Amino acid sequence: MTTVVFTHGTGVREPHLGGLLAHITSGLAATAPGAHLVAYDWGGPHGARLAADGASIPAAPGAGTGRSAADPDESDETQEWARLYADPSAELATAAAGVAGHATPPGAAFPDERPRAVLLEIAARGEPGADPLAPGLHEAAAALARSPLLGPAAEALDQETLASVLARALTATVVAADIEADSPVQISGDVRDAAVAALAGRLGAAPVGTGRGPLLRMAGRPLLRLGSRYAVRRRRALTDAAHPAAGDILKYLARGEDMRQGLRDLVATLEPPVVLLGHSLGGIISLDTLISGPLPGVELLTTVGSQGPFLYETGALPSLAHPDPLPGHVPPWLNLYDRRDLLGYAAEPLFPGRAHDVTTDSRQPFPVAHSAYWGDPAVYRAIGERLP
Known part of the structure; x- marks a missing residue:
């Protein structure tokens, strides 16, 4: 042996x-x-x-700290995921910010009713195709179902796009929690994408093959700045x-x-x-x-x-x-x-x-x-x- x-x-x-x-x-x-x-x-x-309980660690700087590295390659999907790990609700917020208010006809279902119900089902019972995200998926789905961004985003996006955005948000939330907890094991990109595909299908999208986020590319600079803001916010934890x-x-x-x-x-x-x-x-x-x-x-x-x-x-x-x-x-x-x-x-x-x-x-x-x-x-x- x-x-x-x-x-x-x-x-x-x-x-x-x-x-x-x-x-x-x-x-x-x-x-x-x-x-x-x-x-x-x-x-x-x-x-x-x-030995001195961290006496040498300086206090975190202010939130206005600028970026210290060059902007990432916008053509690389890994950078899109890096931004989602920094702020899992980034795509939802981008969609919600561009919606124009309109009235729902009497008796018609609100656009966010079905996805909210499915999210609550995932929170209660999980999703077999996304088992690598357990157990954090349950809490992430429950939180997303309560998110004030869900309603406006559902009005702004078609069903398939919304399903993919929600699936990426759920996945990014779980991975971000693992990063925050300093887990020494992280899932691979293939496992991540398979979980996204399974969750998107459960939420109403046709089968998807990648984890790319088109709304992230549309958002551009405001999302790039999230990386710096995220690092500053976590300065003490990171140190x-x-x-x-x-x-x-x-x-x-x-x-x-x-x-x-x-x-x-x-x-x-x-x-x-x-x-x-x-x-x-x-x-x-x-x-x-x-x-x-x-x-x-x-x-x-x-x-x-x-x-x-x-x-x-x-x-x-x-x-x-x-x-x-x-x-x-x-x-x-x-x-x-x-x-x-x-x-x-x-x-x-x-x-x-x-x-x-x-x-x-x-x-x-x-x-x-x-x-x-x-x-x-x-x-x-x-x-x-x-x-x-």
Whole structure:
């Protein structure tokens, strides 16, 4: 039996680690049923802590803070979803703002009656085609049924367009809640789009094939500004969530030997063959530990969304300086990165013949893409194909 030692990334602590491990165990079972997953929880004993209860964190700036990054590519659907995650009601608000009031004839149903009733049914019983969104879907549907935007939007849009807009709003609300909760696992773009299609069909639309939002493209700049406003509103929450991640990186680069030694000690207790599987900083720890000395029994290094190659190229990897080659005792290296994950880097160009890159695409915007690997079947297939 192959033992896979999973080394988590920055900021991951319980209770999130347990859920992440269960997710990876399930994913590996489909492609490597003989593998046994073991966790290296370095965050508990060695992770960063705010010793002065966050005294160094500055107060959040005012709401007038401007954008710090270039405008996103308007042709990319992932940016439309990024805006919806920032404000799930954006499309509804856009539609409601353009409606002209009119009278409903006596005895006729109001335009929002049917969608409101369906939303309440979803809140009570869910939607089988959107199971990956449970349990947050129930609360999201109930809130959307009560939204004051629903009536005006229903008057402004035809049934099919309204159904798609509501489906995207529901999906974005659930994903946004996961982002807010710092969930280490995010659904892939394909799973998201399938949920949107199922919800839109339940709400009265014909089958749809994508999650693109035409009203988002029409809205333009006002929605672009939502991203900045969203970040400012969450400044304290973002900082509180980021400090273990940023602190973990800094602590590892300054005093990482305890983390490496903990991994050595764990591997020494395991029967070979052993595979090291590291995500983000966990990949750096795994790579660095292997470079610093042989680990008997370890036959494969797998890094996912990791910055090890970048640190090596910049001269910041503790155990190996560029352009020194990988030591001969380092086993074969499988490196996976999502092209939308700005924290994932390529290893093969730096270590030709020693590292093998596999590019994935969760179709999620950054930073969701950095946690979406574990919801992407392609990741587990790539790992399963190379396990000893």
